[in-house]
Amino acid sequence: MQAIISAVQMHLADEYTITHEPVTLFDLMERASAAFVKCFRKDFDDRGLRLAVFCGPGNNGGDGLAIARMLINSGYLNTAVYKINFSPNQSEDNKTNEALLKKMHAPVRYIYKAEDMQFIAADVLIDAVLGSGLNKPLSGEYAQLAQKINAINIPVYAVDIPTGLPADGGVDENYNGIRAQKTITFQRPKFNFFLPESLAATQEFEVVNIGLDEDYIQSLPAGHYLLEEKDIRKILPPRKRFSHKGTYGHALLICGQPQTMGAALLCASGCIHAGAGLVTACIPGSGLTALNASLPEAMYLPRDIGQITSTAEDYKVVAIGCGLDTNDESKVLLEKALEMQTQLVIDADAINLLAKDKNLLDKLPPGTILTPHIKEFDRLFGNHTSWHSRLQTAVGEAFSRRLTIVLKNQYTFICHSDKKIYINPTGNPAMAQGGMGDVLTGIIAGLLAQKLSPLHAAWAGCYLHGKAGDRLARNSYVVKASALAEQVAKEMK
Ligand SMILES: NC(=O)C1=CN([C@@H]2O[C@H](COP(=O)(O)OP(=O)(O)OC[C@H]3O[C@@H](n4cnc5c(N)ncnc54)[C@H](OP(=O)(O)O)[C@@H]3O)[C@@H](O)[C@H]2O)[C@@H](O)CC1
Ligand SMILES: [K+]
Structure with a gap:
């Protein structure tokens, strides 16, 4: 780098x-x-x-x-x-x-x-x-x-x-x-x-x-460091002989509402294509048919708090927030995720829930990854009038709370608890469409399931997501999030 x-x-x-x-x-x-x-x-x-x-x-x-x-x-x-x-x-x-x-x-x-x-x-x-x-x-x-x-x-x-x-x-x-x-x-x-x-x-x-x-x-x-392809190649987990689905970890995705099921499906697709051994989508029952039809590889867990916590030890990583809404039920789900003592990725509405209740923010376990876009970031940490000051806040919060903050933009800034900012060079404006962030969350969760450290999962997740988008944008005016998720597996080869 x-x-x-x-x-x-x-x-x-x-x-x-x-x-x-x-x-x-x-x-x-x-x-x-x-x-x-x-x-x-x-x-x-x-x-x-x-x-x-x-x-x-x-x-x-x-x-x-x-x-x-x-x-x-x-x-x-x-x-x-x-x-x-x-x-x-x-x-x-x-x-x-x-x-x-x-x-x-x-x-x-x-x-x-x-x-x-x-x-x-x-x-x-x-x-x-x-x-x-x-x-x-x-x-x-x-x-x-x-x-x-x-x-x-x-x-x-x-x-x-x-x-x-x-x-x-x-x-x-x-x-x-x-x-x-x-x-x-x-x-x-x-x-x-x-x-x-x-x-x-x-x-x-x-x-x-x-x-x-x-x-x-x-x-x-x-x-400040600029990521390069060779940094990512070094940290991608090899698919070893005699390995099996258990080798590559189990990810739980708590995402989606009946009207935003697409976010959950895209997140699951990102996670599957980034190589998680097992992916379980914890979604409303109304999404089950769509899940089975579009991603038969994924498993389903009902939105039943008892069932989620009883299976907590099964998961290497929990990603929460894509299309989740900020209603009371979602807040309970987030509280449960925070109690699960596992690696967390917090996105979208789960970030908005943290912004509404700062007590929850204080409960984030060290090592958690947050993936806000600019508006979610400012809702959580206050309004900023410049990117310079926003990044200063991000570095300070990442350091004091021991987090990795993936601040999404044309050049995504990965602000880590080591006080450094890692800049992702990949990605392009053809990717500016709904669902891209959901796929990124899924990819990062997939990499965490495979035992990458939070920092490495953030580096590789952002880089591969942007690179897949760059490849698809060569022949297309706009890049669809679902196509990008599939492309990620090819970029990892
Ligand atoms: N990196 C490398 O290895 C290499 C770098 N190289 C090149 O060197 C460049 C840097 O050169 P540099 O240090 O001479 O500075 P430069 O930008 O020409 O300005 C200095 C002059 O500006 C003035 N000045 C400053 N601010 C001012 C203001 N607001 N309003 C008014 N005046 C102002 C300042 O005046 P002073 O304030 O000191 O009186 C001084 O006279 C670099 O960008 C690259 O192009 C290559 O040649 C070789 C390898
Ligand atoms: K110049």
């Missing part, structure tokens, strides 16, 4: 690389710029395009100057360079790159005041004004410049980070920086890119490797 390091740590990584490799900052800037150009050319291969490269005073601007040189050298002859000279500061490598451009007789126009900026006749703009060196919010000339650039209304490609977006620590709700269509970022995605608010700053991002010392980066203490 990749450590998502802060801007300060990224700076340490470039210093470390320079000290331990025969490479200078200028060389690193060359590598970064060449990597940017290679990526840019994949999207824009028409050499006749008119490009405007805006370069600031620091090393981000230095990259911009080198990028302009490389673009001109590779045939983009309509490249205009705008050098932002709002202050006399200029980094050493910025100076070197400016001199190299001038040596080629490339025209460089200077902007001393935002109001000096004339009409820009360009098809694409490259933003190399400010990068990871941003040390305060944009104001004055820089804020005005950003506004003027945004008003041009042509695609903007940002170098490393859009000007005005901090790399970490949250995104201001009144973001006033440059709005990029795409950001080509160096070595690591920046943590703020994973927050929904960053959409104001960049529609998408792509990471390019610039050869910083990976061992050093991975050794840095990071609070």
Whole structure:
């Protein structure tokens, strides 16, 4: 898994690389710029395009100057360079790159005041004004410049980070920086890119490797990690010879109401396809025919509290909440689940019940997994005005209550009692449809039944769920939750 390091740590990584490799900052800037150009050319291969490269005073601007040189050298002859000279500061490598451009007789126009900026006749703009060196919010000339650039209304490609977006620590709700269509970022995605608010700053991002010392980066203490396929492969339980259904655990799913039986069936399907040895659905009797018809592998347990508790020791895991409602009967079911002394996954209406009665929240056994979406999370832990503050709450609650909180989003954040946030990279907007969360709960329960730890079950559950969705979205505008559940078993192979 990749450590998502802060801007300060990224700076340490470039210093470390320079000290331990025969490479200078200028060389690193060359590598970064060449990597940017290679990526840019994949999207824009028409050499006749008119490009405007805006370069600031620091090393981000230095990259911009080198990028302009490389673009001109590779045939983009309509490249205009705008050098932002709002202050006399200029980094050493910025100076070197400016001199190299001038040596080629490339025209460089200077902007001393935002109001000096004339009409820009360009098809694409490259933003190399400010990068990871941003040390305060944009104001004055820089804020005005950003506004003027945004008003041009042509695609903007940002170098490393859009000007005005901090790399970490949250995104201001009144973001006033440059709005990029795409950001080509160096070595690591920046943590703020994973927050929904960053959409104001960049529609998408792509990471390019610039050869910083990976061992050093991975050794840095990071609070955020990005999951990778190899992490998941390592933890999936092998299907061993001589194993049988008892080997892979028994999951009990307390889900559904007569009018929301689909949620229970989807949860059961996720659980079966994630490999649980046995799955019992505790649903209203009116759902039995549908259960037998759609998932003959699943067993049925009536909604009889006596029967549920008498069989408690049979279950490796209990998942509760999908389509459950928050009525009194559901509350009793949740209370019973909390008393069962087994591994729990709490979703949907079971989370809403915890929000209504905080005494129940205090009774969650350590190791419980909660799988809220944003609204359920805020109902439970209070309203938040930003994702940054929501995540801070999630990390604090996960730590103090010894929980794993799977906060669902385009990039799902898995906040664990180790105080770390694990980011799931898989998944896509074609999956934005009812029932997806129910399937995820079932998958996680299925993995817990197979003895994965809560953290590993959350990692693998989220990753496989998103990966199955990504695969299906290749050929489909929208991905159905029931199809996704079936695909999960294939992704695990
Ligand atoms: N990681 C790597 O290995 C590599 C990184 N590389 C590149 O380096 C970039 C980082 O470069 P960097 O550190 O020079 O900072 P950068 O973003 O150019 O800004 C510094 C200037 O901005 C100014 N300034 C800041 N905030 C401001 C504000 N709000 N309003 C106004 N001014 C403000 C600040 O002025 P000061 O406040 O210090 O007076 C200073 O002049 C990085 O994003 C990547 O592109 C690659 O070249 C090579 C490998
Ligand atoms: K930039």
